[in-house]
Amino acid sequence: MSVTAAKGFTAAGIAAGIKENGNPDLALVVNTGPRLAAAGVFTSNRVKAAPVLWSEQVLKGGLVSAVVLNSGGANACTGPKGFQDTHATAEKVAEVLSLNAGEVAVASTGLIGVTLPMDKLLPGVEKAAGELSAHGGEKAAIAIKTTDSVHKTSVVSRDGWTVGGMAKGAGMLAPGLATMLVVLTTDADLEADVLDRALRDATRLTFDRVDSDGCMSTNDTVLLLASGAAEVAPAYAEFAEAVREVCDDLGRQLIGDAEGASKDIKVEVVNAASEADAVEVGRSIARNNLLKCALHGEDPNWGRVLSAIGTTSAAFDPNQLNVAINGVWVCKNGSVGEDRDLVDMRYREVVITADLAAGEETATIWTNDLTADYVHENSAYSS
């Protein structure tokens, strides 16, 4: 399924030898049309990898014929040589597929500050082109994995049209833990500006609110390609909902596979004065290392939730804050609430509800706990 669930797309995933362990590391996704519309969102990190700088330019035209993605190297902080390498990669794809390089998006993930082995990557592009298939979506999803333990795909089908996609990473769009790369495809017949709006609306509520460890990647890339092959132009609301559904599913899979995590934590902020307040409070709670440790230890330490809320500029009265953990209101009116021993934390999913008692807006942020495994994985592995 993945990126080839929608009609009008072929894909491939191969081992080009970029990764020293011989695992798959190069993916190609090709839009066979008839339409070649596309939209993209990228990391907001000001230190951007070469492929991000390249693809941002490509996407400005709203037209993408192919996407080439590699794992095994981020091509970030690699100077002019890095940009030349990205350009050469796009040119190679254009050459073997008879396209214009300006229609080829490039995405990379892996270690920062290391140049890509172009002597392996360019022959890999030829090999991948030779294996393009309307059933190649899963192989493509596998080839973009880095520390991912599983590949991530999602598909939503509606009346005659489909949105599908693949994702890699254990984190978030902006900010992003490990780099997040996502390619979504649809056979709906829509123009680039509609795709752009739907993609931004979806990422704002999904990938943007997946905050595993507060770190922002130099390479995060989310692309949406439309082939028009279904010859159906759904209404905006219906299409946007399908895109959001796929993004939500992929985002949830990213959290579920976050490096070293043992808990998936849903932070719901309710009764905020504004959505911005709700997001600020949600992020502050999601990024509190002490709380993340406590939740790992299955300790419903609501004091750490309150101290995280207290660092924000959101509207609230400290004496009216309420906090529930897995449905037990352990903090009421800024003070001791229901018995914390009532909180059952044995399961992987933990829900923290922070009631600001200041309005009617809400936001949900997903995060993970902080574990010794996270430390081990990120101290032993140069990524």
Added chain:
Amino acid sequence: MSVTAAKGFTAAGIAAGIKENGNPDLALVVNTGPRLAAAGVFTSNRVKAAPVLWSEQVLKGGLVSAVVLNSGGANACTGPKGFQDTHATAEKVAEVLSLNAGEVAVASTGLIGVTLPMDKLLPGVEKAAGELSAHGGEKAAIAIKTTDSVHKTSVVSRDGWTVGGMAKGAGMLAPGLATMLVVLTTDADLEADVLDRALRDATRLTFDRVDSDGCMSTNDTVLLLASGAAEVAPAYAEFAEAVREVCDDLGRQLIGDAEGASKDIKVEVVNAASEADAVEVGRSIARNNLLKCALHGEDPNWGRVLSAIGTTSAAFDPNQLNVAINGVWVCKNGSVGEDRDLVDMRYREVVITADLAAGEETATIWTNDLTADYVHENSAYSS
């Protein structure tokens, strides 16, 4: 030494039974004059513990006769009862020492959301008052420990006058890991407004830039008391320097004893366009969990430094950034620099130098690495 190094102060530290393990948990510091001037700075967390709310009011008068500090309970998020308990504690000190309760500052540290055992704390105040001594500074420093492995004191003596102090905590003022409590004393004969200026100037450059884990406490308190007993009024610059020196030393001790840490990391930001830029970049680097894990693993992963810089609003050109780790310029002009294998990371202290190439301002932030021990300590221990 500690808070009784300066003339005109007595102190005591005893076990009142607030901590279940029987360790010392109550400290008393008394200014015997002739002057009773004082200044204080407190957490900027908007969720403030009862003793912070109380002491902020006391310090407004610029006059403090005594400080009572307890470990074993933060008295934060404890509602009206918590504030009554703080008030009762101050009243008890006032009663046994024949003072006005409005001149008694209170500080607490320990678990949030639990009320203090007043049936043990109030008799403890009487006991501590009976043990007040001009040599009691060290016992007081011991009694305020929570997860601290050692007690922290510092003294600077100048021509006829002294500044001394004690600290507890493994973190920072604002933000603060575990609560930071600091009491500084001096026998210099200075007025409250001079103390206030010197304390703010010092904390801005010391405790404010000690950022072990980015978490902000509800209870952080730093007090400076002057007895005037030395009958010397030093010039402002000389006095401010001594206060800063003591704060710097105590801050360095806090980092050196941070929960579970194996590295003390000095983040120097140089050639920034403004001091605010330098501080923002320094904090962003200091709070990057992925980098903190890498440094724990003795991996000079400068890519994570660049991705942290990239999340800030500071003035810089990504292609002009330079980064040194322990003096080796591993990143030059935003790209690969000197050989990372040259970086020696065997020692506890690590120095990261980030050159923004955008001006002439600098700032230094101290932090720690992120370790499995940090996770263990903060997931197993409700604090």
